[in-house]
Amino acid sequence: MENKDFYAGLKAGLSIAIGYFPVALTFGLLAKTAGLSIIEATAMSMFVYAGASQYIALSLIAASVHPLLIVTNTFIVNIRHFLMTASLSEKMVPEKRWVKAVYSFGITDETFSVLATSKKEKITTAYAFGVALIAYGSWVIFTTVGHIIGANLPLFLQAAMSIALYAMFVGLLVPSMKGNRKVVMLAGLAATIQSFFYFTGLLSTGWAILVSTLVASIAIEMVYVNHEKRTKSTYVREEGV
Amino acid sequence: MGAIYWWMLLGMALATYIPRMIPLTFLEGKELPPIVSGVLRNIPYAVLGALIFPAILFVQEGNLVFGIIGMVVAFLIAFLGGSVMSVVLGTIGVLAIYSLFT
Numbered sequence: 001m002e003n004k005d006f007y008a009g010l011k012a013g014l015s016i017a018i019g020y021f022p023v024a025l026t027f028g029l030l031a032k033t034a035g036l037s038i039i040e041a042t043a044m045s046m047f048v049y050a051g052a053s054q055y056i057a058l059s060l061i062a063a064s065v066h067p068l069l070i071v072t073n074t075f076i077v078n079i080r081h082f083l084m085t086a087s088l089s090e091k092m093v094p095e096k097r098w099v100k101a102v103y104s105f106g107i108t109d110e111t112f113s114v115l116a117t118s119k120k121e122k123i124t125t126a127y128a129f130g131v132a133l134i135a136y137g138s139w140v141i142f143t144t145v146g147h148i149i150g151a152n153l154p155l156f157l158q159a160a161m162s163i164a165l166y167a168m169f170v171g172l173l174v175p176s177m178k179g180n181r182k183v184v185m186l187a188g189l190a191a192t193i194q195s196f197f198y199f200t201g202l203l204s205t206g207w208a209i210l211v212s213t214l215v216a217s218i219a220i221e222m223v224y225v226n227h228e229k230r231t232k233s234t235y236v237r238e239e240g241v
Numbered sequence: 242m243g244a245i246y247w248w249m250l251l252g253m254a255l256a257t258y259i260p261r262m263i264p265l266t267f268l269e270g271k272e273l274p275p276i277v278s279g280v281l282r283n284i285p286y287a288v289l290g291a292l293i294f295p296a297i298l299f300v301q302e303g304n305l306v307f308g309i310i311g312m313v314v315a316f317l318i319a320f321l322g323g324s325v326m327s328v329v330l331g332t333i334g335v336l337a338i339y340s341l342f343t
Contacts, residue, residue: 015325040246047254057253067245071252078257080288086264087284090273097266104265105258109292114325116285159301160337163311164329166297170312171328173289174319186283187290194291212291217283225276 002126009130012118015168016110016131017138022161023051024139025153027058028146034058038147045143049136050108052205053077077206083213084112091116095125106132110165117172182220190216311336 024045031041036058044054053074060070085107092100103125107115111131115123176183190212197208273281297315298308315332323331 015329018329044250044253047250048257050257053253053257067249067252070249071256074253075256078260081260082264083284084288085261086268087281089265089268090278090281092265092269094269100266100269101262104262107261107265109288113285113289113292117289156337156340159307159340160333162300163297163315163332163336166293166300167311167315167329167332168325169289169293170315171319171323171325173286173293174316176286183286186286190287190290191294195295198295209288209291213284213287216287216290217280221276221279221283225279
């Protein structure tokens with residue numbers, strides 16, 4: 001049972017691994033041009049494991065920004081994961097704290113999306129490890145490969161593969177949208193708010209995602225709670241509450 | 242790059258790990274008010290909306306058509322019932338052909 005879940009997790013995580021391939025490869029290449037050694041580049045992917053923050057760090061390193069500022073920036077960019085892991089904790093089976101502490105290292109935007117939109121009622125630890133492991137492996141290995149070979153991937157393929165992660169998000173979202181108005185409204189409202197931040201430049205991407213997600217999730221929940229109250233009110237009155 | 246790089250890396254690692262670890266590890270078994278758990282259950286779909294749009298349009302800098310084709314193809318394959326993997330590979334395939342001929 002445990003093994004079966006682990007392999008199912010690996011399989012579910014395969015699309016993430018494919019999506020990470022070009023991103024990690026490019027990161028390895030850019031790290032090299034920013035002056036990082038192969039060890040330093042690989043270590044960043046191994047220990048930090050956060051795509052956007054790593055890219056930002058490279059540009060800040062190149063601009064000789066103070067390391068403390070780079071760390072602060074990393075925290076700000078990753079604050080949104082508070083929200084995601086809080087949401088995910090509702091779906092995970094109970095487990096020893098230290099085990100959860102281990103696999104929580106593997107929660108990224110992508111692994112979160114795969115786990116959170118899974119059809120399973122509850123997600124087992126083995127499944128989470130499967131998803132996290134294949135994604136992490138791809139990220140670390142292809143960072144190293146990128147540092148070594150870099151731009152040797154044909155340009156048209158590099159361009160085409162830049163869509164991979166977004167295509168994966170679409171592939172995860174659309175099945176849940178079908179016949180579910182609440183999901184359509186959640187995604188639509190969050191995308192609208194995010195677009196507002198994107199085009200006005202009012203917030204940086206990390207904060208914008210956090211705010212869009214939170215506002216949409218709360219607003220839509222309010223609409224649905226009020227709606228349920230209205231439809232239930234007669235029943236409640238009969239009960240004499 | 243010397244020792245300072247490794248200190249920075251440690252700081253970055255903690256700054257990334259802590260937001261991932263704390264809620265997942267310490268929220269278990271806590272009974273949350275229904276409205277809070279309702280909001281938390283909404284988050285995956287809202288996050289996906291915010292992650293996809295509008296960023297998908299701008300994956301290739303200065304080439305909006307590329308992003309639009311990618312978005313339409315991905316939605317189409319997913320809507321027709323394709324698995325996540327076929328959405329990913331199908332969209333890459335179409336865009337590879339597009340990039341090859343432009």
